[in-house]
Amino acid sequence: MxxxxxxxxxxxxxxxxxxxxREGYSLSARIGAEAVGAFLLVGGALGIGMFNPQGGFAVPFGFGFAVAAAMLAFGYISGGHFNPAITLGTALAGRTAWKHVLPYIVAQVAGASLATTVLWVILRSHPANSQSQSLFAAISNHFDASGSSGFSLAGVFLAEAVCTALLVAVYLGATARAARPGSAPFAVGLALSVLTAFLLPVSNAGLNPARSTATVYFGDGTAAGQLWLFWAAPLLGAVIAGLIYRSAEGAPQRATxxxxxxxxxxxxxxxxxxxxxxxxxxxxxxxxxxxxxxxxxxxxxxxxxxxxxxxxxxxxx
Structure with missing residues (x-):
């Protein structure tokens, strides 16, 4: 009582x-926030890559600034995941209710897919719209199936799993109770920028299964056949980070x-x-x-x- x-x-x-x-956000509000945040993250960052192909570090910083802005704007509603790997990692760490995992992931994929659909419509309005397929193929995630001219399946899988584990670990650490208040969006944004810059020449920087899925609809079909890796590797990294963090978080309780x-x-x-x-x-x-x-x-x-x-x-x- x-x-x-x-x-x-x-x-x-x-x-x-x-x-x-001061609480009362419904599940529909939460998944709406996740969808809008994923739209901003994927649409903004991939738009930079498509319309500024010589942008250099503009793409990594585009991802970082976009996720920081989305977390600041919508994070207080849903938690600011915008990435199925982060949702899974926080669930395994004991921070997200399992009943919310699937709705969050569906919303993230839907928001990211809507963003690439908008980009496709914009591209079709240009006189040289025949290039839209090649542009989407260029920003899709990929590996070299033969391993003869680029990074092979094993190398890309390892890179994606390790980098996603680091991203999830940064998210969990930056939003921990002892962390500096208000620092989470900037820590996650900086980490995403660094990891994206590292992975761009390796796999076109997946890290987010929703982002990887959103680009395959309008590509040349090769990326669709390799999409499984860009779900399996990031989710494996999320599992590793989530379980390690949960174990580490429980250790002080046992000690005291x-x-x-x-x-x-x-x-x-x-x-x-x-x-x-x-x-x-x-x-x-x-x-x-x-x-x-x-x-x-x-x-x-x-x-x-x-x-x-x-x-x-x-x-x-």
Whole structure:
């Protein structure tokens, strides 16, 4: 049970009806934010590559700035994933509810696909629209099946898996409770820029299965046949990063004798996103206890209210 002051006598409410304050984003709002963020990320960055083929570092920085802007604009609603690999990694780390994983991924692919459709329509309006297929083929992810003239399947798979694991690790670390408030978009954006610059000559920089899928519709068919790798490798990297982070996050609890408390918190895990509408405030007898599973972290960072103390104060209110 929890207590609520209503101008006179103290009223009681069932504990299960009390929610963390300032939350209430529905699943439809969350997947909408993920779709719009993926649209901005893929449309903006790939548009730079298509319309400025000699842009040099413009493409890596385009991806980095786009994801930072999308996280700042929409992250407080959904968590700012915009990438199936990050969604899977946060779920394995115990920060995203599994019931949200598939809707998030569908929304991300839909938003990215809509972005490339818009780019295709724009290209078709140009007199030299016969080049649209070759341009989409040029920005699609690929590997050299024979290994004779470029990076082979094994090399591309390793590069994509390792780099995606690093990207997911940066996301998890930058949005951790002890991280500097408000730093997550910039940390993730910089990491994405660096990793994209590294992978461009290797595979055209996948890192994001939604981005890889979105370009195959209008290409020459080769990329579609190789698309499986750009799902398998990033998701493997996400699994590695998510499991390692979850293990590392649980180690301090075991060291301080809080294993039972951590297990109970994981049982009440809500979505890691910036919306904490699934997080229960457990009652007035324990007003400062909140599930320590990362579910409430990211919104606090963007609001500049990071840290257990601030969350305890909010719960007490």
């Amino acid at each position: 929890s207590l609520k002051q209503s101008g006179g006598p103290v009223e009681q409410e069932p504990a299960e009806t009390v929610r963390a304050p 004798g809080k294993a039972a408390e951590g297990k109970a918190a994981k049982g009440k895990a809500a979505d890691f996103g910036y919306a904490k509408d699934d997080v229960d405030v457990t009652g007035a007898d324990k007003p400062q206890q909140e599930p320590d599973n990362g579910a409430a972290e990211a919104k606090d960072f963007f609001d500049g209210q990071g840290g257990p103390a601030s969350r305890g104060n909010k719960s007490a209110k």
